[in-house]
Amino acid sequence: MKRIIMLALLGLSLASGSVIAVDTAASPSAAAPKVSAVNARAKSLDEKGRYHAIHTKKEKLECTDCHGGGDEDILFLRTGEFQGKDGPVSRDVCLTCHQAPKKPTFYGVAK
Amino acid sequence: MKLGRLIDLKRCMGCRSCVSACAVENYFTPEAPWNVMVEYEVGIYPKVKKVFNTMGCMHCEQPSCKAACDSVGAKAISKNAFGAVIIDYNKCIGCGYCAAVCPYGVPQLNKQVAQLAPGKEKLGAENIDYADRHPTHRKKAKVAEKCTFCAHKIDQAVADGKVDRIGKDQAYTPSCDLVCPTQARMFGDIDDSNSDISKRIRATGAKQLKTQFGTSPQVYYVLEEGAKS
Numbered sequence: 001m002k003r004i005i006m007l008a009l010l011g012l013s014l015a016s017g018s019v020i021a022v023d024t025a026a027s028p029s030a031a032a033p034k035v036s037a038v039n040a041r042a043k044s045l046d047e048k049g050r051y052h053a054i055h056t057k058k059e060k061l062e063c064t065d066c067h068g069g070g071d072e073d074i075l076f077l078r079t080g081e082f083q084g085k086d087g088p089v090s091r092d093v094c095l096t097c098h099q100a101p102k103k104p105t106f107y108g109v110a111k
Numbered sequence: 112m113k114l115g116r117l118i119d120l121k122r123c124m125g126c127r128s129c130v131s132a133c134a135v136e137n138y139f140t141p142e143a144p145w146n147v148m149v150e151y152e153v154g155i156y157p158k159v160k161k162v163f164n165t166m167g168c169m170h171c172e173q174p175s176c177k178a179a180c181d182s183v184g185a186k187a188i189s190k191n192a193f194g195a196v197i198i199d200y201n202k203c204i205g206c207g208y209c210a211a212v213c214p215y216g217v218p219q220l221n222k223q224v225a226q227l228a229p230g231k232e233k234l235g236a237e238n239i240d241y242a243d244r245h246p247t248h249r250k251k252a253k254v255a256e257k258c259t260f261c262a263h264k265i266d267q268a269v270a271d272g273k274v275d276r277i278g279k280d281q282a283y284t285p286s287c288d289l290v291c292p293t294q295a296r297m298f299g300d301i302d303d304s305n306s307d308i309s310k311r312i313r314a315t316g317a318k319q320l321k322t323q324f325g326t327s328p329q330v331y332y333v334l335e336e337g338a339k340s
Binding site (some may be wrong): 077108109 | 219
């Protein structure tokens with residue numbers, strides 16, 4: 001009986017392992033659509049999260065396209081922001097793609 | 112009614128009373144401040160000046176944090192009836208997108224809920240039981256938080272039927288605006304052109320910061336000569 005339970009557990013763990021392997025195997029070169037690969041990621045700012053995936057994998061941006069220059073922005077409340085290996089992001093860079101009417105829109109028309 | 116704030120940098124002497132008052136009132140932790148004092152120098156020697164620029168949430172009319180939050184489907188950020196931008200801790204998924212897009216660096220992703228003064232007596236709202244606190248004070252770890260325009264006081268004004276006393280009575284005015292020893296801060300209805308704050312904004316030519324982002328902040332600054340905007 002113990003043997004059967006052990007075998008069942010082993011089988012389950014192998015099965016779940018293969019599912020994880022399929023998820024993590026998603027890459028830009030995979031046959032699945034890029035958007036699906038991006039959506040599968042966690043919504044977080046971590047380097048491996050969805051936020052970075054959209055900008056690097058989908059939009060093909062280099063790290064330095066966004067990072068750098070943020071430390072020169074004095075009028076920024078979160079002064080202890082994580083610097084990142086390429087320096088903090090200047091939000092002015094975000095305006096290039098996220099200011100109305102471009103979508104997704106995070107910023108209104110400059111006044 | 113649209114609430115707003117005026118901060119006069121020509122009067123501010125950088126004492127940080129507003130920062131302390133906010134910390135005690137809202138027990139923000141040093142790792143996740145709701146109000147900070149930024150300071151820098153302007154001018155050319157020997158004519159130099161120090162600028163003290165206190166910053167909190169700008170409670171933008173078109174908040175980029177809300178747009179980002181909506182874009183991920185969390186919809187944890189909303190504008191209340193008074194124009195204050197409020198985060199619902201129960202809906203926040205802690206993704207940090209609001210923090211990533213805010214041009215002012217306002218939303219704070221709090222890693223842990225810590226006591227303001229560890230090992231010492233509890234301060235302000237820390238003494239209130241969790242369930243009895245205002246929703247903006249029922250803090251949680253790994254969610255975003257920020258200045259609320261002291262929403263607990265504004266809600267109290269509504270409950271007491273004294274909305275007209277917001278910005279006038281101590282009980283209905285954000286603590287940071289109450290404690291300023293140089294009267295560099297003012298809070299009130301910026302929709303009413305006859306309100307004290309509207310008059311002072313007009314008289315001083317106060318400006319919003321970082322208008323290139325088009326978020327229409329509801330916090331105005333009287334800028335020192337040469338100050339950054």
